Amino acid sequence: MSSDTHLKTNYKTVIVGGGIVGAGIFRDLVMNGVETLLVEAGDFSSQTSERSSKMLHGGIRYLENFDFPLVFEALHEKNLWLKLTPHLAKEVPFYLPVYKDAKRPLWMIRVGLYLYDLLSSFKNSPYTTKNKNETLHDIPGLNPNGLTGAGVYYDGIMDDAKITLEVIYDALIEPHAYAINHTKVVNVRKINNKNTLTLKDEFTGVETNIVADQVVYALGPFTDQFLKQYSFYNWQDVLLPSKGSHIWISAKDLPLTHPIVMTPQDEFGDRVIFVIPHGEKVLVGTTEVPNKDDLFHVKPTEEEIQYLLKNLNVYFPNLNLNKENIIGSFAGIRPLVRDANSGADRGKTSREHRVFQPSSDTYVIAGGKYTTFRVMGREITQKICHRFGLSFNRDKTETPLRRPSVVAPFEWKLPTEEDLIQICKTEMPKTFEDLVVRRLSVPTRRIWAEKTSKSFDEYFELHLHSLIKYIKITNQDIRNFK
Ligand SMILES: Cc1cc2nc3c(=O)[nH]c(=O)nc-3n(C[C@H](O)[C@H](O)[C@H](O)COP(=O)(O)OP(=O)(O)OC[C@H]3O[C@@H](n4cnc5c(N)ncnc54)[C@H](O)[C@@H]3O)c2cc1C
Structure with missing residues (x-):
């Protein structure tokens, strides 16, 4: 390559x-x-x-906007990519807890989830529903007050x-x-x-x-x-640029075995917030707000972070999560195209x-x-x-990817020096950040600490002499990495 x-x-x-x-x-x-x-x-x-919610999904939320062709297409693509890149994406059950005063009761969730599976031509693993006790058994720590049960459907999580x-x-x-x-x-x-x-x-x-x-x-x-x-x-x-922010919480502080879908009804309207375990860390997001930052340097605001924490504490009241529990955060801009019906409503x-x-x-x-x-x-x-006078075959891209990266995201293990050299030679990183964040899938120093007992500085300084032959890196880059 x-x-x-x-x-x-x-x-x-x-x-x-x-x-x-x-x-x-x-x-x-x-x-x-x-x-x-x-x-x-x-x-x-x-x-x-690299700033998405890291889901391959049909978009269960878009059913309410009657976006059926989009959901149909996305579900088929999701199921295709789950097959083509099993090392980068996997299917997991998403739990949608339902509470007594919810806008959508359990029967309505059941109808929606059936429709979701139908639009996948029943290629999704089939949805189920759980009663209150089963839900609390599968999601320990979930707020039991007013809980009536949960809808469980299947989507993909991935390393975007x-x-x-x-x-x-x-x-x-x-x-x-x-x-x-x-x-x-x-x-x-x-x-x-x-x-x-x-x-x-x-x-x-x-x-x-x-x-x-x-x-x-x-x-x-x-x-x-x-x-x-x-x-x-x-x-x-x-x-119609639409900013969305996420936080990472250590899995030690938010021990979840399955993703859950929170459905707060508040001043931000009818949103959903996903809480998705990814190994030693849990992804929480997202928001949907207008962007005020420079497009190349978008960051979550304090208000967005507090909003995500507030909702986590409503769903998991005994955990008392606060900023100390955040091990990383990021924001991105959805490049939505304005349409006649949406006005300024990004969600719609x-x-x-x-x-x-x-x-x-x-x-x-x-x-x-x-x-x-x-x-x-x-x-x-x-x-x-x-x-250009060439024939076009629309199915050519339905084939598996032929060059898996050296470090796979879900079975992460400490890379050897040979791995690092191989990455530099074949995966085109040009900076220290390219190497650590996207080739090794370690977005922050605190996440490195959650993954391994080996100190971040010690590990990279040990390999510095080999790495500088290939990428721009100094001791200072290692120390500056947040
Ligand atoms: C918060 C959030 C959550 C999301 N979650 C999901 C999800 O879970 N699942 C899902 O399916 N979708 C999700 N999306 C949508 C998805 O992430 C985006 O639709 C997709 O990543 C957009 O990709 P892109 O290639 O169009 O844009 P980008 O990834 O932004 O690529 C555009 C590139 O152009 C480059 N560029 C800019 N100017 C120049 C220049 N002058 N010269 C050369 N290059 C330039 C930029 O550096 C950039 O890399 C989410 C989006 C957001 C923001």
């Missing part, structure tokens, strides 16, 4: 944006024989695509960054597939009617011009900001994707969900294949 650090001057197609959507289109295009370069400003999957990376590694097996990270597109011009893109290396600052017959922008939440810079696109805003805005064509040789894709990435760009791939 190799990245094209020596850029050519011409490419048939260039994809800008190396999140899951760009990665999915990249794989589809190169598997169908189209020479393609994927360009990413930071590390692959270092923005929205790892799937994106492995989709890219798999694509790079194909001839004429090139990918480069830490390289930003800083200018686009039409010269002799051709797209000329200026790419800037994040470390050296060196700028290189390349020409692309076809450009695809898969910029997620960065779409409007980027395209508005270029008058020839005549771009009008299409996004459809999660469907949209494809735009601002000029004959340029496509823009926005919206969608992580789970549906494979089918999102299919329309674009088909049109590009047609343009």
Whole structure:
């Protein structure tokens, strides 16, 4: 596997944006024989695509918006990816506790869960319901006051960054597939009617011009900001950016064996908050609020953190969880596409994707969900294949990924020095953060401490001499890592 650090001057197609959507289109295009370069400003999957709720799901919540085609498609993709990447995603039962005064009683939950399984063509493991005692047995510590039972349905949990990376590694097996990270597109011009893109290396600052017959922008939440810079696109805003935050709690403080779905009814409206165990840590989220941060540096606010903690304490009143129990947090922006019905209500805005064509040789894709990435760009791939006189096979991407990463997320064990070297040689990390956060799946120093008794500093300083041959790293990087 190799990245094209020596850029050519011409490419048939260039994809800008190396999140899951760009990665999915990249794989589809190169598997169908189209020479393609994927360009990413930071590390692959270092923005929205590593900040999701880490679920492959149909979106049980969207049933209430009557988004049946989306739920149908997402459920089929979920069940496909559970088969294609068993080392990166697994099916687990989600418990939806129901209380006496709830807006949706147990019978209504039963109808919804049946519909969910039906829309999966009964490929989901079948839903069940539990009475109060069974629920308390399976979810110890859950608030028993007013509990009537729980609906239990099946969805997938995943390592979002790892799937994106492995989709890219798999694509790079194909001839004429090139990918480069830490390289930003800083200018686009039409010269002799051709797209000329200026790419800037994040470390050296060196700028290189390349020409692309076809450009695809898969910029997620960065779409409007980027395209508005270029008058020839005549771009009008299409996004309704929606910020979502998560916290990680140590599994020692919140011992859960199954994910639960909390359904608070409060000033934020009709939300759901997922509480999902991932080994030694538990993911809690999400919120849905307008974004005020710079798009590249989005962080949870104090208010969002308190909101998540408050609801955890309603569902688990004896645990008295507070900020001390948080071992990490992150936020991302859902790149929702505005629709006529949604107004400013982010929760009600459809999660469907949209494809735009601002000029004959340029496509823009926005919206969608992580789970549906494979089918999102299919329309674009088909049109590009047609343009280049190639046949298009829509099923090529229904195949397992061929390059598993060195460290698998669910059976995490302390990597050896050989593992680290192998990762540096084959998985394209360029910084210490790329290595630790996305290749080793360790987002914070406190999570490292939960995973292993080996001190973070000691471990990396021991391997520093080997690592600096491949990636930028100093003792200070190790100490600064939060
Ligand atoms: C809080 C939250 C929870 C979610 N949970 C789920 C979930 O559980 N399941 C699910 O299916 N979906 C979920 N989603 C939705 C899903 O995460 C997103 O739809 C998806 O990750 C978007 O991917 P993307 O590739 O479009 O965007 P991104 O991952 O943001 O990729 C766009 C890339 O473009 C790059 N870029 C920007 N400017 C430039 C430039 N000038 N040059 C080169 N590159 C550039 C960025 O660095 C970025 O990496 C969630 C989203 C959020 C925010």
